[in-house]
Amino acid sequence: DVKVTQSSRYLVKRTGEKVFLECVQDMDHENMFWYRQDPGLGLRLIYFSYDVKMKEKGDIPEGYSVSREKKERFSLILESASTNQTSMYLCASSLGGSGANVLTFGAGSRLTVL
């Protein structure tokens, strides 16, 4: 069964801490994505990556960075966590080529920043 695995299901961090959210996929997918999900706002795209070492900003990249050193792994980094980054973070992956490809999602990482 194909999988997208997010390393932490629940995290609690303090304001100002550096936070790493890890995502690994085993499907040899070219594309990987980070979304955040908030009530009433749906899923908003933070960053995505078409290939190793490549990244593109989504709609809400401020306060976040990403790293993709290997094809299967895509990390989301909060350099200095703030309370307004408390949210559910969803990682997804898809085949490359065109917008036709279906996204496969991980189970999500719920981050609370105190």
Place this chain on the structure above:
Amino acid sequence: AQKVTQAQTEISVVEKEDVTLDCVYETRDTTYYLFWYKQPPSGELVFLIRRNSFDEQNEISGRYSWNFQKSTSSFNFTITASQVVDSAVYFCALSEARNNDMRFGAGTRLTVKP
């Protein structure tokens, strides 16, 4: 960038009722793809259907049906004879052919009561 609007935030129905979830989209591309995903209480988004912009034929899969109308930029989802297990948040999404980044609507929370 493309945009998806799901105006219905929450819908509550009684089992066996039919229910329609609305989705309106905006894009400048002539080739694009529309999707519906389901997020059950367990949290992981599950793909339901994909349509491309050149195929306006309605689709039926069991109790689920989808109505795609380019004239009104809508891609609505109907559940016939709803069941308690249909309770979930449903997301409509759009990808443009030349891009791989998918945009989601705010989601509609459907509650089916016994």
